[in-house]
Amino acid sequence: MLIVANWKAYVEDFTKAKHLMSAAKRVASRSKAAIVVAPPAPFLGALAIGNRTKVAFSAQDVSVTTGGAQTGESTARANMAAGATYAIIGHSERRASGDTNQIVAEKLSHALAQGLTPILCVGEKERDSEGRYLAFIREELRSALGAVAVKDRSKIVIAYEPIWAIGKHAKDAIRPHDLTEMVLYIKKVLAELLPGKSAVRAQILYGGSVEPEGARDLAAASGIDGVLVGHASTDAAQFSAIIRELT
Ligand code: PGA
Numbered sequence: 285m286l287i288v289a290n291w292k293a294y295v296e297d298f299t300k301a302k303h304l305m306s307a308a309k310r311v312a313s314r315s316k317a318a319i320v321v322a323p324p325a326p327f328l329g330a331l332a333i334g335n336r337t338k339v340a341f342s343a344q345d346v347s348v349t350t351g352g353a354q355t356g357e358s359t360a361r362a363n364m365a366a367g368a369t370y371a372i373i374g375h376s377e378r379r380a381s382g383d384t385n386q387i388v389a390e391k392l393s394h395a396l397a398q399g400l401t402p403i404l405c406v407g408e409k410e411r412d413s414e415g416r417y418l419a420f421i422r423e424e425l426r427s428a429l430g431a432v433a434v435k436d437r438s439k440i441v442i443a444y445e446p447i448w449a450i451g452k453h454a455k456d457a458i459r460p461h462d463l464t465e466m467v468l469y470i471k472k473v474l475a476e477l478l479p480g481k482s483a484v485r486a487q488i489l490y491g492g493s494v495e496p497e498g499a500r501d502l503a504a505a506s507g508i509d510g511v512l513v514g515h516a517s518t519d520a521a522q523f524s525a526i527i528r529e530l531t
Contacts, residue, residue: 332367
């Protein structure tokens with residue numbers, strides 16, 4: 285199980301960041317799960333420096349540029365240097381701020397070029413009865429993975445985050461059956477894009493709303509390999525409870 289804590293911009297206080305980190309490290313030391321924390325960029329280096337624990341770090345995004353005269357950008361390389369080993373790419377909140385499929389594909393290439401493991405987010409805004417949302421997911425996957433070398437595609441973790449489920453309470457989010465169907469669909473699309481049989485081993489996370497209640501049943505029923513947790517990961521007790529539920 286891969287459990288990713290995306291703190292988004294909920295954490296703006298460094299004392300709170302350190303408190304959440306200590307809790308994540310404690311629970312990680314007792315858990316079989318791989319735990320990854322994605323703090324806001326200004327805290328990444330300070331939290332990751334000298335880290336010898338099981339917790340790994342992720343950037344919440346990387347720049348589409350690769351350095352130079354680019355005020356305000358956080359490049360993949362700088363994130364790697366600050367201690368990240370993962371990078372969330374194409375989160376719906378970044379896509380809503382202008383990241384097109386092409387920008388997502390470029391960011392993916394930059395992350396891979398630096399040796400970061402990308403967590404590529406895909407997800408539809410809404411569902412329709414004709415199944416157009418499936419074609420939408422397929423296009424997001426094809427345009428992103430299609431832009432990188434075939435040999436690198438199996439390094440990418442996929443996070444399925446139905447936008448309509450984000451920020452909701454988990455009980456109002458996705459039904460296990462619908463998630464199972466989507467995991468199978470994503471694997472089918474990956475089978476067309478990944479070399480050999482590597483789609484079978486692809487890691488697929490659920491990034492809709494995840495809370496302790498129902499997490500175990502959702503994971504068991506759907507065949508996901510982990511979760512990308514938003515708001516609940518900024519509450520130490522809730523995040524620890526999610527990890528306990530899932531492992
Ligand atoms: P949430 O966010 O858990 O706060 O709904 C999930 C996400 O953005 O992936």
